[in-house]
Amino acid sequence: MSRYPADVALVVIDLQPDFMPGGALACVDGDAIVPDIAALLAERRYGTVVATQDWHPADHASFASQHPGHLPFEAILLHAQPQTLWPDHCVQGSAGAALHPGVDWTVADLILRKGTRRAVDSYSAFRENHGPDGTRPATGLAGWLHERGIREVHVCGLARDYCVLWSAQDAVKSGFRVKFHWDLTRPVTDANDGMVREALAKAKIAVI
Template sequence: MYAKDIALLVVDLQPDFMPGGALPCHQGDAIVPGIAALLASRKYATVVATQDWHPHDHASFASQHSGHKPLEVITLHGQSQTLWPDHCVQGSAGAALDPRVDWNTANLILRKGSDRQVDSYSAFRENFGPRGDRPATGLAGWLHERGITEVHVCGLARDYCVLWSAQDAAISGFRVRFLWELTRPVSANNDAAVRIALSEGGIEVL
């Protein structure tokens, strides 16, 4: 078992981010057995899972912007916003946490992206505003109060929600380790840029 001050953060392990889903990551389902085994091993005293949880008319959906298509980039609230296919709609099968994992071992399940006007890649902060000064989800405070000093991050997608969560965890004062083999990207073409971003953020890749 790891030291009690180390937490595991599993980001958005949901069917919509896997092959056949609305917004599939490259080989997104390949990491499920490893994450399931990691939770079953109970090596972590504190486990947090996030769940993308959008209303049907979420502002990040291309369907809400006439004349625009998925993966186009627009300006939303003064920030660049990638437009996505409708995904992880609240209550849908695609938004459920993957049933092959025993989530009873999780201490906290954090739903994010539920504000229809604001996207939420990170487990720690909403997308609105400059990095380090965006509205907090409260996760950092919750972890600090439990005595957590180090966070290990895995899940989907490597180049968006997992990366942003790792970066924000580091900004929030945690030592961060990125479990690379237990992540998958929307596009493998982004892997080099992700590694650079992690290095610049002082985040260790395992």
């Protein structure tokens, strides 16, 4: 397979056991994409590879366990914004938070940990969710990619309807052309696939 141009980067989102069958927040067939992503990285088709890693403190504000009277998947307002409450997942240092061992991560140029601040969730690789001051702080990834001469970003990983989608949308807002490896993603719920496709079309993100 031919290599992509040097100005194209691959961002692999949250390929972690907690998002796979048997994990704390399992995506539909989340483990099914691991072999193909491992093969894609092994082919060295991308000159720049970034991996993100959800990395929450045990008392993270997005966990339903931190909100008495609420259950996982309920929605509340957090910092005046809608927030889905999740099962405890990807807790720092836990086995479920590790990058999947079926992938050779030594090819990654950068591993970006997100969701590390207790009070702020972080779906996107490029910006955290809204914080107490009402802003969405940048993670620094956009600047890192721009300084490496990257103009186009391809995304894959978990979950299609949350972290991968938000990362793709924020990549566009950060000035990149963006493509979405649909078959190398899986959703929390496939009922959201129509919404995801509409959102990608609205943002002019190509599906590959």
